Amino acid sequence: MEGEIMSETTVISEQSILVDVKDTYHVITLNRPDKLNSFNDEMHRALYAALEAADADVNCRAILLTAAGKGFCAGQDLGDRVKPTPGSPPPDLTQTIGDFYNPLIRKLKSINMPIVCAVNGVAAGAGANIAMACDIVIASEKAKFIQAFAKIGLVPDSGGTYFLPRLVGSARARGLAMLGTPITAAQAEEWGMIWKCSSAETFLDEATAMVQELSVGPTIGLGLIKQALNASxxxxxxxxxxxxxxxxxxxxxxxxxxxxxxxxxxxxxPKYSGKR
Structure with missing residues (x-):
């Protein structure tokens, strides 16, 4: 039922995505740690469903997005695609982008509540850009951000060519996109790509405390701030x-x-209700 509070972690779609519903916020965890939480079609569907469920929950006023294991997200699971071979028709990558990545980024930007991303490890390719599509990013000092697309002859997707120049400037965006050079969480903070780099021991606690604070804040006003910044x-x-x-x-x-x-x-x- 809409708005129903669940007392236990809800497992969506065979555990590729975990959802923990709290009183005022949802924790969504990417859960393919053996694949560095890289995306296959099933995981895409599960994450989108989890975001829609949070958006529809009348008690949910903030979202924490994080990941299990050592990495945050390695982007697309290339093993889930038919590998190109000489003489065979090339794969149509526009379908994956159009069916999955673009709707995901649009959903993250359109949900009218704060989304905090806690990056625990490497965020590569689409994984880095999904993090940047969230409102506030806190990363472990062990995390790295990599625009890995050029290394396999591709173009940054999932909003990478949109977010990067706006966050770090044109010169740095071009270098990151064309060279695929990894940058540390500390450097990402210095460049303004993320909100904060924290110790590996405390970053998740800090992100959780932030989501808890946001989830009892003036929800309508926070949503309007998000809309205004997006429009700007x-x-x-x-x-x-x-x-x-x-x-x-x-x-x-x-x-x-x-x-x-x-x-x-x-x-x-103040004791905010989050209601209109």
Whole structure:
């Protein structure tokens, strides 16, 4: 049932994706550690279903995306594809992108609540770009980010050519995309690719604490912030000013705005409902 709270971890689609439903947020875990959590079709479907379930849960106000094992995600499971051979027709990679990766990135960007990504290890190819599609990324100091596409003659997908220049600038984006040079989590933080690099022992606790905080925050306002930032990447200044005006009006009509101001005046911690 919509909004129902489950007391135990829910396993979706033969454990390629694990979902742990908390009172106010969902934890979604990529769970193919023996394959460095690389994607096959089944895992794509399971992750998309998990995101849709979180989006539909009226009690869910934030999402934590993480992964099992030593790596976060190695991108596409190349063993799941028919290998090209000399003289055979080339594979149609547009189908995988159109059917799976593009809808996944659009879903991550459109879900109207904060999504925190906890990167535990290597994030390569689409795995790196899926992380960048989330709202806030906290990475273990052991993590690395690799635009591995050029190493096998491909082009960055899953939004890589969109996110990289906006996060790290054109020169660095071109170097990362064309050379496929791995960068550490510390360097990714320095370049503005991620929010924070933390110790391997604490990064997941930090990410969980952040999601817990966000999940009891002013949910409508946080969703409007996400929408505004997403829109700013294509808007002119005038368009963005008008959007801010409209979103501020919407946020100002929520019970959470009244609660936030009242709590401030009464010098107490606010108790946000996340409701309209």
């Amino acid at each position: 990447e294509g808007n002119t200044l005038d368009e963005q000013l008008d959007l801010e005006r409209d979103y501020q009006g919407e946020a100002g009509r929520t019970p959470d705005y009244l609660e936030g101001v009242t709590a401030f005046m009464e010098k107490r911690a």
